[in-house]
Amino acid sequence: MTDQVSARVASVEQTAEWIELLRRDYEVVAPVKTGKTTSFRPLAEGLEVDWDYTITTIPASKTIYSPQETLVRFARTEEGYRAEEVVPEKRKRILFGVHPCDLHGTLVLERTFLGEMKDANYASLRANYLIVGLNCQSIGEKCFCASVGTGPFYGYWMGQGPPQGCDVLLTDLGGRFLVETFGVNGVRLLAGVEASPPTPDDIGEKLKREAAAKERFRKSLDTRDLPSLLRRNLNHPTWRITGEGRCLSCTNCTMVCPTCFCYDIWERVGLDLSVIERIRVWDSCQDERFAEVHGGNFRSTREARLRQFVCHKLSYWVEQFGCYGCVGCGRCMTWCPTGIDLAEIAAEIRADEERK
Amino acid sequence: MGKPRIGIFKYSCCAGCQFQLIYFIRHVAEILGAIDLVYGKMETESDAEDGPFDLALIEGAITEAEQADQLKRVRRNSKYLVAFGSCATNGGIPAMKNIQPELQIETRVYQDISRIHSVKTHPIYEYVKVDAQVRGCPAGERDLYELVISLLLDRKPNMVEHCVCVECKMKGNPCLLLTENLPCMGPVTNAGCGALCPSNGRACYSCWGPMSNANSMALAQKFEDMGLPPDEIIRRFSLFGFPTYEFHMVAGEEAARSSGGVFGR
Ligand code: SF4
Ligand code: SF4
Ligand code: SF4
Numbered sequence A: 001m002t003d004q005v006s007a008r009v010a011s012v013e014q015t016a017e018w019i020e021l022l023r024r025d026y027e028v029v030a031p032v033k034t035g036k037t038t039s040f041r042p043l044a045e046g047l048e049v050d051w052d053y054t055i056t057t058i059p060a061s062k063t064i065y066s067p068q069e070t071l072v073r074f075a076r077t078e079e080g081y082r083a084e085e086v087v088p089e090k091r092k093r094i095l096f097g098v099h100p101c102d103l104h105g106t107l108v109l110e111r112t113f114l115g116e117m118k119d120a121n122y123a124s125l126r127a128n129y130l131i132v133g134l135n136c137q138s139i140g141e142k143c144f145c146a147s148v149g150t151g152p153f154y155g156y157w158m159g160q161g162p163p164q165g166c167d168v169l170l171t172d173l174g175g176r177f178l179v180e181t182f183g184v185n186g187v188r189l190l191a192g193v194e195a196s197p198p199t200p201d202d203i204g205e206k207l208k209r210e211a212a213a214k215e216r217f218r219k220s221l222d223t224r225d226l227p228s229l230l231r232r233n234l235n236h237p238t239w240r241i242t243g244e245g246r247c248l249s250c251t252n253c254t255m256v257c258p259t260c261f262c263y264d265i266w267e268r269v270g271l272d273l274s275v276i277e278r279i280r281v282w283d284s285c286q287d288e289r290f291a292e293v294h295g296g297n298f299r300s301t302r303e304a305r306l307r308q309f310v311c312h313k314l315s316y317w318v319e320q321f322g323c324y325g326c327v328g329c330g331r332c333m334t335w336c337p338t339g340i341d342l343a344e345i346a347a348e349i350r351a352d353e354e355r356k
Numbered sequence B: 001m002g003k004p005r006i007g008i009f010k011y012s013c014c015a016g017c018q019f020q021l022i023y024f025i026r027h028v029a030e031i032l033g034a035i036d037l038v039y040g041k042m043e044t045e046s047d048a049e050d051g052p053f054d055l056a057l058i059e060g061a062i063t064e065a066e067q068a069d070q071l072k073r074v075r076r077n078s079k080y081l082v083a084f085g086s087c088a089t090n091g092g093i094p095a096m097k098n099i100q101p102e103l104q105i106e107t108r109v110y111q112d113i114s115r116i117h118s119v120k121t122h123p124i125y126e127y128v129k130v131d132a133q134v135r136g137c138p139a140g141e142r143d144l145y146e147l148v149i150s151l152l153l154d155r156k157p158n159m160v161e162h163c164v165c166v167e168c169k170m171k172g173n174p175c176l177l178l179t180e181n182l183p184c185m186g187p188v189t190n191a192g193c194g195a196l197c198p199s200n201g202r203a204c205y206s207c208w209g210p211m212s213n214a215n216s217m218a219l220a221q222k223f224e225d226m227g228l229p230p231d232e233i234i235r236r237f238s239l240f241g242f243p244t245y246e247f248h249m250v251a252g253e254e255a256a257r258s259s260g261g262v263f264g265r
């Protein structure tokens, strides 16, 4: 590989100047405070990067994989309908300040879209983006990336990690940033930036901060033998009790999950029938109609649907893609109106098995 | 197929859906050229109420025996019959009265009830088979559009059938239930409005009625945990869609209690 890995240290002022420099050539999409929460937004004049955010509502991966996109357009001609490929617009963008859980979340999503089968639409959208990661030191109440292995600092996990996943990685060292670049794109992004090489103290400070961040987790997930634990318990009563008792089939959990890839296909037809657009729209296994097929519905109960979400993330995914479908970001339980928590469900099942 | 023959029928409602329809066909001029409006009290002077129709659009809920009789005739004379707007699809606002005994409601509103022939409010699916529903209060444009297209192409319409939360999250909104402790009905309400209220910081009050098979009990429990008093919870599940199975499971008990109930509770 021709990937160059290099590091330097930039002051807060140098970093701010660098962002301004990037904004000249790119749309910089960064975490920005929006009311009580933080969201990825294009940095416009007057908007500041929220350096201390914990988690955004919508993950970084779904800034790229958007809720609705047109896949193909059919236009009526004299000879009938003609299919026109829709090429997503070319835009130079930087996804900035992405936490390690989300860097891994994007890579997990890409095992679906850019794995054995290449999704041309996703691929051309993705080609617009360079990614600047940010090691995470503001651990949220529901975060458990440390027990999955995807964070809080970016590293190698289940067959993926740097130099893939981001072009530049920042670490806040307190008053200065450690700036690591991966590959040619990273080097190019840093071109023209005045910064000094890191001292052993800087590297030491990074390690110290990583260790300190790991101490701040309040939530965990025991991953020992997890995929087969769930496989063995597909009839555990919690699926029914939690599913029927608390699950609203509202789909919030899957919508905010960085690795959920499911979509539906709709057709939008112009009233004069001259143009037909085939669009893809996020879909969710929590919706009752998701598993409706000719002759029936193979997940007609909430019990079956909740089991699908939890087991897909923590069990089936491993068989399917060789990694977990959960990167421990905590979004699903944060945004579930009734607080359904897949880590708690896994723990409950484990405790029951151990008791037996 | 030639131009589809359309009939529009109005039962108990505010007529807002028909205004929505008139507004829609005014603004999407192609429609008028593409359809044959055979009957509609507000749109035509025709008295051809027996059709036959390719499509009967039904606005409003059934609150009189006479309306039910006519509705059954319309069904027989129509290829497709579509419930149009919340009153027709789920009972809508008129069904709010169902929570109390009919006589009690009538005497509260009218001094002399000798010429009132009302019965309880029924969504039209309780009387005739419905081929599609255009939900909303007033009926929503997205599904209305889908209906017209489907009619022109003679295909099954693909109506929005998930809950409001889906549209809310697609807009990236943080959830009001969690951040503002607001009793949002989004999780049990059929979408199509584009999550209009939550996107403006207001809790959804379910003007589109329930999503099919919504877990209303679980949401009512959540409201209770949030500190909402029982009458507030019942009000939220009886403003729209009271006769539906989904909302009746929460609000129906209160109706039984206020009418003395089966066992005089
Ligand atoms: S099946 Fe469900 S959990 Fe799995 S990716 Fe699709 S929406 Fe997500
Ligand atoms: S399953 Fe939940 S915690 Fe895991 S990655 Fe998805 S949203 Fe995050
Ligand atoms: S967010 Fe919670 S209530 Fe909604 S579908 Fe997911 S688990 Fe069920």
Ligand code: SF4
Pocket: A250, A252, A337, B164, B165, B166, B168, B169, B173, B174, B175, B176, B177, B178, B184, B185, B186, B187, B195, B198, B204
């Ligand atoms: S604000 Fe309402 S509609 Fe939006 S996600 Fe929350 S419950 Fe659903």
Ligand code: SF4
Pocket: B164, B189, B190, B193, B194, B195, B196, B197, B198, B203, B204, B205, B206, B207, B208, B209
């Ligand atoms: S959010 Fe709810 S109350 Fe508001 S328009 Fe939509 S369905 Fe009606």
